Amino acid sequence: MKPYIQSFWVFESPIGMPPMEANLAARNGCPKLIVPCENSITSIANGQVQQSYEHGVYFVGNRDNVTLLQTSGRKTRFIGIEFCPHGAFPIFGVPMVEQPIVC
Secondary structure: OOOOEEEEEEEEEOOOOOOOOOOEEOOOOOOEEEEEEEOOEEEEEOOEEEEEOOOOOEEEOOOOOOEEEEOOOOOEEEEEEEEOOOOOHHHHOOOOOOOOOOO
């Protein structure tokens, strides 16, 4: 896995993620690939809500804020691949820095 992937994990629950403030995705400088297999994931950051629907594939770049994660109360399963801070670029070709907007 090294030098590109830092961790690979699977979340499974017959009742979804428990509704609590502890379901936080901390900012750690590592981009992630998330694959919701059963149930959708709702993420809330800075007042913005985003849905990640089951059977989709979602790339999450470097974040500069903590994100609250929620699901509905049904069977939930998703896969997460967390890349090393610069590990996604060789695979996806997407730089992990903000690009200036040129007018």
